[in-house]
Amino acid sequence: MATVPRPQTLVVKIGTSSLTQGKSGYLALSTIARLVETLSRLRQQDHRVILVSSGAMGVGCVRLGLSERPRTIAMKQAVAAVGQGRLMRVYDDLFSALSQPIAQVLLTRSDLEQRSRYVNSYRTFRQLTQLGIIPIVNENDTVAIEELKFGDNDTLSALVASLVGADWLFLLTDVDRLYSADPRHHADAHPIHQVDKLKQLEDLQIVVGDRGSQWGTGGMATKLEAARIATAAGIRMAITEGRHPENIEKILAGEPLGTQFAPHPRPNNARKRWIANSLVPTGRLYLDAGAVQAIRQGGKSLLAAGITQVTGEFQRRDAVQLCDVNGQEVARGIVNYDSQELHQIRGCRSDQIPEVLGYEGADTVVHRDNLALEPEAD
CATH class of the missing domain: 2.30.130.10 (PUA domain)
Structure with a gap:
């Protein structure tokens, strides 16, 4: 596998649809194992790696034998607490097998809204990555209230990437790239390989949904918002298939996989990124x-x-x-x-x-x- 000449800061987000086995909700252990191997190799190449992982709610539902996602806030928080512990146990077991230390970081929106906590979060991430640790990030669902939630982990990952000044944001999802529409229902749908400016997507009249599906259209709406945040911060972003996390290494080596978004040439400085993205x-x-x-x-x-x-x-x-x-x-x-x-x-x-x-x-x-x-x- 080709390596990248200089160490970079990489934020990788993986969605529930990639972490689990379809309708059953059980963890897709082979995918998680490949992800762990990929991120461990990147760390061995001196890249600074941060993983934003979904899946706590889905794992919690399976663990408790629930047939559908809970509806009340209290039940959602309880189920997420159960799932988060189980998910971290799986990650810890797999990363430990490769002698790669990890850390759990749970964030709420208020952690990034308040300037002092924002700066402290940055320092924590910097210290963890300097120690060679891979932070595993999720929203702190057990205490977050609806009005102060990130909304989805695509947004969270983009905000984390902006916070740490990442070079790349990788969104691993259940599609191989962004399409102009759902290719299962639109025969004329075509793949989009490169986006130099987000306004190009307006010209393409891309069709996205606002809710998740097996195809991930709900993810696509939120992924475009993540792209807006990331590229405005001067961060390159790529959408690629979660079942093949090794694509991250190929993209870093220059292969034109997935949909890649070019960074804005004149990004805001750190304080202005906080104002633009973290404050509501x-x-x-x-x-x-x-x-x-x-x-x-x-x-x-x-x-x-x-x-x-x-x-x-x-x-x-x-x-x-x-x-x-x-x-x-x-x-x-x-x-x-x-x-x-x-x-x-x-x-x-x-x-x-x-x-x-x-x-x-x-x-x-x-x-x-x-x-x-x-x-x-x-």
């Missing part, structure tokens, strides 16, 4: 054309004079979306005023703010250091 926006600011141009092309801060409309309720230091008059998001940022204050000062010059509010405030609504552009918009 709680409101929207609509901007006039002059403000949009100043932000996009001039790298300027957002002033109150450029705001035409304010929606949502938020506090100072919350994250908001910055949109043009058509509602198209152009950036995200951390505001220096709450929503009530912005309703009063929108459209005002900075020197008018003290008179309107009755007290001194910041000159900027969103300082440029706290503003992250949408990469496709610049």
